Amino acid sequence: MIIHPFAYFRPDTIEEALGIYDQVMREGKQPVYYGGGSEILTRSRLNDGRFDAVIDLKHIPETRVHGQDRGKLRFGAGLRLTELADRDLWPFMTATADRIADHTTRGHITLGGNLMSTLPYKEALLPLLLADSSTAIIATKGGVENRTLKDLYDHQINLKPGEFLVSVTVDGNEAKAMAFRSYKMTRQDWIDYPLVTIAVAKRDDGSIRAAFSGWASYPFTSSRVNQILSETGKAPQDRAARATRSMPQAALDDIRGSREYREFVTEYTLTNILKELEDAQ
Ligand SMILES: Cc1cc2nc3c(=O)[nH]c(=O)nc-3n(C[C@H](O)[C@H](O)[C@H](O)COP(=O)(O)OP(=O)(O)OC[C@H]3O[C@@H](n4cnc5c(N)ncnc54)[C@H](O)[C@@H]3O)c2cc1C
Secondary structure (H helix, E strand, C coil): CCCCCCEEECCCCHHHHHHHHHHHHHCCCCEEEECCCHHHHHHHHCCCCCCCEEEECCCCHHHHCEEEECCEEEEECCCEHHHHHHHCCCHHHHHHHCCCCCHHHHCCCEHHHHHCCCCCCCCCHHHHHCCCCCEEEEEECCEEEEEEHHHHECCCECCCCCCEEEEEEEEHHHHHHCEEEEEEECCCCCCCCCCEEEEEEECCCCCEEEEEECCCCCCEECHHHHHHHCCCCCCHHHHHHHHHHCCCCCCCCECCECHHHHHHHHHHHHHHHHHHHHHCC
């Protein structure tokens, strides 16, 4: 049950969406941008997060881009996770995003909603954190801006009030050159929030990078951990153990699992991933 009334807007252009946001604010009301609505509506039902108007971004053509253009893979924020999987433009993204929720829910969740989620997991972010060329296209009052994910991401994608995510891009050659593995470990069921999800990319220079969701209250990658994982002269188990001990913050200790259990699962999973990537050479 939705417990409070709110206005629904369905702009067809970026400018219209920004204008509606401004207008609602000027009226002293609280607008929110709306992707699939799964999180917004769940929070509303739980009386968590008051809003007076939702601005549905999915009908703006720029949020629906999905393809390769001038060497870049482009993913609109309004794409549903099932659409990403069906097209499979970037298999690393598919492998990671296709483990979020169940198929029916993935048919509602949008890429933008997952990347901008207020929940800690944001699993679709993991492959993007591992590519140097990941760029976010942002709608701002001054026009559409391209910003590198590295500049924008600090525990979350930091946008100013009123701005929204239009799409993300990654260089096609960089994406293609990565060998990857993406493993989601859950407490018990196949479909659940992650105990830890580990996405690992082996780049064409042989270096290895990993990104984690579920270990902390936000997804992250760590240059120290990546450096240890890339010491390919050393045994996978040794690297995985040292990487797990070198995480930039302690593992969460919550209902999904204790800190010690997360550490154990992470070390075990990293060991297997390293072996798999090296056996595949
Ligand atoms: C049953 C279920 C299981 C789930 N399991 C997982 C899981 O295993 N892993 C995981 O990572 N997540 C999981 N989630 C969380 C889910 O990924 C997020 O709640 C969801 O991604 C939100 O997507 P949405 O399109 O419905 O977003 P919405 O509910 O529409 O929006 C979510 C947030 O993002 C903002 N937003 C949306 N689009 C944009 C945009 N383009 N620009 C700026 N801000 C925007 C909204 O204002 C809101 O704050 C699960 C959710 C459900 C319901």
